Amino acid sequence: MTAITLAAVAAALVLFTVLGLRARRADGLDDYLTARGSQSAGTLGLSFLASGMGAWILFAPPEVGAFVGPVAVAGYALGSALPFLVLGACGPAIRRRLPAGRSLAEFARERFGAPMRRWVALLSVLYMLCFLAAELTAVGAITGLLSGVDGRLATLGVALATLIYTAVGGLRASLVTDRWQAWLLLALLALVGTAAVTALPVDAAPAPEAASAPLPDALAVAATLVIAVTAANLFHQGYWQRLWAASDDAALGRGALVGGAATVAVVAVVGGLGVLAARSGLPLGQPPIPFFALLGEAPAWLSLPALVLGVTLVASSVDTLQNGLASLAATEAGNRSLNSARWITALLMIPVIAVALQGISVLRLFLIADLLCATAVVPLLLGLWHRVPAAAAVAGALAGLIGAVLPGLVATGSLSQALLAASFPGGVPTLGPFLGALLASSVVTIGWSLLRPATVVVSSR
Template sequence: MNALPIATVGGALLAFLWVGLRARSADTTLDEYLTARGSQSATTLGLSFLASGLGAWILFVPPEIGAFVGPVALAGYAIGAALPFLVLAWCGPAIRRRMPAGRSLTEYAGERFGGAVRGWVLLLSLLYMLCFLTAELTAIGGIVALLTGQDGRWAVLAVAAVTLIYTAWGGLRASLATDRWQAWLLLALLAWVGAVVVQAPAPPPASTAAAPSAPAAAPLPVGLSVALTLVIAVTAANLFHQGYWQRIWAAHSERALQRGAWLGAVTTAAAIALVGGLGMLAAQQGLPLGTPPVPFFALVQHAPDWVVAPVLVLAVALVASSVDTLQSGIAALLVTQRRQASLAGARWATVLLMVPVVAVAWQGLSVLRLFLVADLLCATAAVPLLLGLWRRTPRHAALIGMAAGLVGAVLPDAWAAGNLWQGLVAATFPANVPTLAPFAGALIASTAATLTLAWLAPAREPAAGR
């Protein structure tokens, strides 16, 4: 095996390990391990939101959307990725005031709506975050294999092991510390790699004839449909990312939280727009995009050979920054379900949860379809959960609204096909492509049901759940 990829990946991971281990607080308690309560500035939070939200997926999905669907859909993706941070800027302070000693989204759900909603939110969060974690580790193996021609599974183990060591040791503080450095590294490398591949010579006409370009843009209605689908799917799913909610309580103040969330939103949208624009460039140059298409790597393969090492560092930083946040977030979700949880239990939870994740990622299996189903389930529950911040919403409204969202996810395609089974199948995305009808149906039905119950609630009910 070529030593350069090992040295590149290993050097980046050792640097992250050093930063993470140094970040551990000397007097770590369980609360400190899970929340780093009241300790983080706006800039640190903004960089952490950027690093945690981005992952290796930005090297695959936005370029493909840019190449095959066009700028309108790409804009929808960028907005969808940024919108959860803006929601946190709006609702995070209210949840902090309601639960000043809180540690997780499930605690808020249980306190506001009861045990059934808390259990459902727990399942949704775990499903989404485990899919995200598995997909990121699978991606780093695929990227190493694609760029080096070697078996990339060693990279899966290396990233999982290193992030696990510093996350299990230092908790959320370690994740926040590495996020800060990883975010600056990501921004620098994205800008640098983008400049290099843009300036690289275009391929000769022969290669264009041999491998026709993807269309520069789909028709406007298609682009708008894809954009709206992505806004709903990405926003709803990321609202169940426990790693983001941990940072609500880590913020030094409400103002720091709001400013950090805005910084994360703007930088995330800019990063996705940049990488997606590279996908459009690959299509315009007529590069062979591959099967499945990977426009970003099609550009990299036509850049100078010395670009490979920085791209590997970029990929490792993207994966590590999202993986450590997910590890910390899942551990917090599990530990906060037990009143007598201990710091040792939190660390063991972090370690044990990685065993099945690494086992799946080692096989290189795609979890895309399961990911889409998780996104859809999150879309059925996001609005009812957030409407808990409205004092008039009764306790039973969220559970009924979420059930209505499940019906709404199936109903559009069932109605169009005249067959309930076809609606159920469509809601599982058999073609591995997100479609608008299930997401729009889930969002509209869940919102309508919850608002109706809130408006019908008697005037004396606003204090319910307090």
């Protein structure tokens, strides 16, 4: 079985590598980073789906479904799709303002100046590095769960395979592989999900520890996930690259709708599997992994397609993140050469792989990165409103940092305890810090802008 597992994983990675290498080589740095104006709505929709998916969908939505219920799953699905819808809605205005743009950080500089650009770039890099480390850690864990193969081999295999074709082909390679990966993950998810549900025990009692949460608690979890996932993913540079890759505004809008709708469906289905696992009385494990608990009741052969599904999910997100980091690093470093962009991509992967090989949880760091993104997302997007000056945006971002700590300060009366609460001890997301960050940044940015004279704001560089 070990040999078959290794062969299946290797075959999937070789397929993705060949597809990526067959993509047209980049015609200069700009084409490598943006594939500017070349992509149709269908390609973008599949790319948004594949890029947004990752091994996280096999862990987080099923656990939320099992322990909180369908309402929270709905929030997770909505939060996962909203970034694409925001891109579709705001993207045309940003494309008109920055026709030769490459990143969200460039928009921040054009509207609010260099300090805001550096802060946005830092948040983007932090979030994407956490995402990369989490995905590569997850593929190792999935391999260990479903086979006798050392998970570190899968971690290294995915990292190196995706790095080869993204370093050579840039964004075009990622877009080509995304099309295949999107259809493959949909087919594998349908196969694995159907077979697992068919094998569920009949008339089993629900797991006692996995009852759905009361409606107010479920709504709070749903709101937390909507804010956290949406805010963080809007700092995903890989998504912003696709904004400029679209052939026109209509293609961007339709692609965002397709990607968003498909993402809602996938997350809802996987989260629903977690609900079924809990209500079927299966032992969910410790820590709980409802999706893999389902597989424990399914035929043994199902482990192989499930493992290929995991590898496909990780590869589809990792290549996008690698491209996004290369784009941001090359742009922030002063438009370096194409070869420099490739070397930057490779060098950034070294610490990520080192962290992933340790097999440690990066969930708490992930949540902190999500919260930092939530402090700045509203001031940044309000840059599309001509009345917002740079000072208002910067003040709003600072207010978001204070707002993230304020709920804990009010609740405990201790600054140290409030800071601890905002760092999510135990890796448990809570609504207070996210809601505080969002409200404080919004109120300060909008209030400051309304109190100043209504003049057109010129760009500051």
